[in-house]
Amino acid sequence: MDFSHAQPQANPHYTGPHFSEHVWAQLNARALREGKHPYGIVEEIVSEYFAVPGSTL
Incomplete structure (x- = not known):
C-alpha cells in the first residue's frame, strides 16, 4: 500500500476540544513545562475563564 498521498482526516467520533x-x-509545551496533561491545562483555562466571583466551585 502506498500512503504517500494520504491526508489526515478528522475523526468524526472525537468529542474533545478542537484547536x-x-x-x-x-x-x-506548557503541559511539559508544568508536568501536566494538555487536557488538564485546558480545564484550568476554562475554569478560570468561566469562574464566578464568590463561587466555591
Missing part, C-alpha cells in the same frame, strides 16, 4: 495545531503545540 489548531499551533494551539496544541502551545498546550503541549
Whole structure:
C-alpha cells in the first residue's frame, strides 16, 4: 500500500476540544513545562475563564 498521498482526516467520533495545531503545540509545551496533561491545562483555562466571583466551585 502506498500512503504517500494520504491526508489526515478528522475523526468524526472525537468529542474533545478542537484547536489548531499551533494551539496544541502551545498546550503541549506548557503541559511539559508544568508536568501536566494538555487536557488538564485546558480545564484550568476554562475554569478560570468561566469562574464566578464568590463561587466555591
